[in-house]
Amino acid sequence: MSVDSLFTQPGLYGVTGALAIGIGVYGLIVRPHLVRKIIAVNMVGSGVFLLFGAVADRAAPGPGGDPVPHAMIITGIVVALSATALAATLTLRLSRETGRTALPPEPEDPAVQDKES
Amino acid sequence: MTAALDAITVVFVLAGCFFFLAGNVGLLRFPDTLTRLHALTKADNLGLGLVVIGLMPRMDHPLSALKLLLVWALGMLAAATVGQLIARSVLRRGLPIWKGPQ
Amino acid sequence: MPGVVWGPDVGSGLLALAVVLPVAGALLILPLGRHAERVPHLLFMAGLVLATAIAYHVWIGGVLTAAIGGWPAPLGIVLRADGLSAVMLLTTALVLVPVGIFAAGEFQPRTADGRESRAGLLFWPLMMGVWAGLNGTFLSNDLFNIYVALELLTLAAVPLVTLEGKAGTLAAALRYLLFALLGSLLYMLGAALLYGTHGTLDLTLLADRVRDDASALIAAALMTAGLLAKTAMFPLHLWLPPAHGGAPAAASAILSALVVKASFYLVVRLWFDLFPSLLDDTGATVLGLFGAAAILSGSVLALRQARLKLLVAYSTLAQLGYLFLMFPLAGGGTEAQPWTAGAWSGGIFHAVSHAFAKASLFLGAGILVQGIGHDRIADLRGAARSLPMVIAAFGLSGLSLMGLPPSGGFIAKWLLLTTAMASGRWGWAVVMFAGGLLAATYVFRVLNRAMATPEQPLRLVQPVHQSRQLAVLFLALVSVLLGLVPAIPFELLQIGGGLSTVEGFR
C-alpha cells in the first residue's frame, strides 16, 4: 500500500474518479426523479472511466498513455450514451402515460400488477 | 525571438482571461437575462479571440494556426445564434426585462 | 496465421460465427421489414446446427480457442469454448428454437392489412440481439469484451419487456435497466482494477497472474456485486418479478431462462477460474446465505401470487437461489474429498435444467392467457381438459422446480444435497429441502386448480395453434430428459474445466 501514489497526477485523477463514483451511487439511491437517476448512473460511469484512465496514465505518463484502456473508454462512453438514450425515452413515455417521473415504491402488491393486465 | 513570442502569448492569453472573467462576473451580477447575455457573449467572444491570438504563435504549423482561427469563428457564430435564440425566447415568454435602476 | 480456419482446426473458426449469425440476422431483418417473416426461424435452426457443431468439436477435440483477427492475447481478444461454454451455447440454441416457433403466433412483421407491425417486426431483431449478447458472453475470454456483450444483452432485453406497449411495464423496464446498468459499471470497475494490476483482461492470462491479495478482493467484490444485480440475486432482486412477469410470454421465457444465466455464468467463471481461493472464504458463505434467502423468500412470495405469470417469475428468484449455494458448498474440500466437483456440476446442471423448465412454464402461462383469456390461478378450473398439453408440460417442468425424479432439477439438487451432506454442512441441506417443499406447494396449487372439474366446461376464447402447444411440451420434455440421460451433458461439461469439474457425476 502506498499512500504516496495517491498524490501523483494519475493518483489524483484516480481518487477523483473514485469520489465521483461515490457521489453517483448516492444520487442513484436517494434521488427519486428518473432524470436524476440517469444522471447519477452517467456520473458513476464517468468515474469508472476516469479511474480506468488514471490506470492507463500510470502505464505511460504524459501524452499518449496506454491506448488499450483509452479505446475501451471510448467504447464505454458510446455504450453509456446508448443506455442513456433508452432510459430517457422510457422516462419520457412513463411521464406521458402516468404523469410520474419516479419509479413507484417496490412493486410487490400483486393487485397493482393485476390492474395492469 | 522565442522570448518575444512568449511575451505575446502571455499578454494576449492573460488579456483573454480577463474578458472571460469579466463576462462571468456579468453573468452573475447583472439583473436580467438580456444584460447577462450581453455580458456573456461579448466578453467571451473577445476573450476567446484574444486567447486564440495568444496561442497562434505557438503552433508548429501555419495550418494549425488557421484551425485555431476557425475555432474562434465557429465559437462566435454559435454564441451569436444562441444569444439571439435565448433573447427571442425571453421576449416571447414575456419574462421580466430590466428597465434601469429604480 | 493463415490456414487456421481451413486447416484441421475448423472448430475454432466456428466460434466467431456464433456471434456473427445473430448480428447478421438483426441487420437483415431491419431493412427487410415486413418481408422478414421466415428469416428468424431459418437463423434459429442454423444457430442450433452451429451450436451443435461447436459442442461436437469441443467433445472430440477439447477446448477451442480462436484469436480474433489473428491478434493473440493480451493485445487482442481471444474466444474460448470449453465444456461449460458449449453447454450454455447449446442450451441457448435449444431454448430459442421452440420459443421462436411459439412467438411466430404472436409477432408477425406484417399486420393483417399488409403494413409493417411495430412489435411484430422489432421482436425479432431484439431476440437476435439477446442471442448475440448471450453467445458473446459465453464465448469471450476477455473481461472488457464481456462487458460490451453484457450491455448488448441488456439493451436488447429491456425493450422486450415493454414491447406490448402496456403502461404498467414501463416502470418495470426502467428499474431493470437501472439495475443492469449499475451492475455492468461495477463489473467494468473491477475489470479496470484488474487491468491496472496485471496489464491484461484475458481470463487465461489473468488466472495465472491474480494473487490472493487485497486488490484482487476489491476487484472480485465489485464484479460480483455488479453481476448479482444483473442476475437478480437477493438482496438486489426486486426488479425481476415485475419485468419478467409483465413482458410478453416469449420474452419472459428468454429473460428468465437465459438472460439472468449469463451474469450467473460469469460469476462462476470468476469465482472458480479467477479467484478460486475465495471459495474457502467467508465471501462464499455470504453468497450462499443470499442464495438461501432467495430460495425461501422467492418461494414464499411465489405462493402468494394470484397470477400464474407472476408466480412463475417469483419462482425464478427462488430457483436462482439454488445456483448460489454452489459457492459455499464448493469450498472447504480437500483432495481426498473434492466437494468442489459435486457442487460445481450441480449448480451448472441446475442452471441448464431450470432454463428449459422455466421457458416452458412462461410459454405455458402465455398460452393460458391466449386460450382462456387470463392467468388468474383461482379461475383455472378445467384448463387441463381444454389445454391438456400445456398443463402436462406444467407438471413436467414443475418436477424440475421441486427437484423430483426424473428431471434435470432432481439430478442438480441431488448433487448439491449429497455434497452438503457428505461435507456435513446440514444447514444448506435443510434450506434445499424447505425450498423443494415450498416449490411443491406452489406447483400443486396450480395443478390442483387446473385439474379440477369446473361447473361449466371451460370455453377457449381463442383457439391455440398446435405448434405453440408442442413448443411448450418440447421444452418441458427436455427438462425431464436431462434427468434421464445426464451422463452426456456431464461429460461435455467437464471438458477444460480444470480443477472444478473433476469427479463431477460419478
Add this chain to the structure above:
Amino acid sequence: MTAFPLLDPALCFVILTTAVLAVAIRTVFAAVVSFIVFGLLMAIAWVRLGAVDVALTEAAIGAGLTGVLLLSTVARIAKHRADRGDDVPILEGPEPDPAPTDPLPGLATQSLAIVLSAAVAAALVAAVALLPVPAPGLVAEVGSRLSETGVESPVTAVLLAYRGYDTLLEIVVLLFALLGVWSLTADARWGGQPGLRHLARPDGVMAYLGRLLPPIGLLVGVYLFWIGGYRPGGAFQAGTVLAAVWLLAVMAGLVPIPKVSGIRLRLALVIGPAVFLAIGLAGYPLHGAFLGYPPAIAKVLIILIEAGLTISIATILGLLVAGAPEERPS
C-alpha cells in the same frame, strides 16, 4: 506540468464540485446543466491525462449528446405536465423534484446510501493506492505491431484492428439502443416521423445558421473521419459532428426528418455494421481468422469500415436525439 502544480488539483476540485451540484442542486434542469459542465470538465481532465481521443469523445458524446438528450427529456416532460395542466414550462419555473406524485426515500434509505457510497469510494481509493509500481500495460505491444494495421494512431489501431471485435459489438449496441427507443412508439404512429419539430421561422437566425453551418460541419466531419488513421479522431467523433449538422438542418426546417419505415434510412442504419461484418468474414479466407486483415490491404479495409461506421453512427445518433416516432404515417 510542473509550471502549474495546482492545475490538476484545482481541476479535480471543480469536477467534484459540479458532480455534487448535479446530485444536490434543487431543480432537475439545473442538475442536467451541472452534469453537462461536469462532462466538459472531464474532457479537460482527459487532455491532462494525455488521452486526446477520449477527450474528443467525452466532449462530443459524454457531455454534448448526452446533455442534449437529457435537456430535451426534461423539456418534453415539462410539456407533458403543461398539457396535463399541472405545471409550468421548464425554463421559467423549476421542474419540481420530486414531482407531486414522486415519493421521497426515508431517513433509513438516506443513511444507507451515505454509508454505501462512502464505503465504495473508500474501497476504490484504497484500490488505487494498491496499484503496483511499475504499472503494467500494453503500450509496447500496441506499438510493436502497429505497422501490420496500416494506421498510425495507436487508439485507432486498438479500436479497429486489435480489438475491432469490441467496436463491432459497440456499434451493434448503439443500433439496439435506437431499436429500443423506436420500440416505445405507439402502434398507430409506427412508420411515421420522429418527434423532432422544426422550430425555425423561415427567415430567422436559426434557418440562417442551418444554411451556413452544414458545409463547414460536413468538412469538419470528413476531416475527423480521415485524420483518425493518424491522430486523434475517427468514426465516432466524425459521426457525432455529422449527426449534429444533420439535426441542425432538420431543426432549421431545411431537410425533413425521414420516416422510420423508409428503406434508405434502414440501409443507412445497418451499412456500418454490415460492412464491418462482411470484412470480418472475408478475414477467414484472407487472413485465416475472423476480422483478420492482410497487412498489405489493412489500411484500405480499415478506411472502408470507418466510412461505413461514420454513416451509420451519424444516422443512429441523430435519430436517438430525435426520439421515438410521434407523427402518424401519412
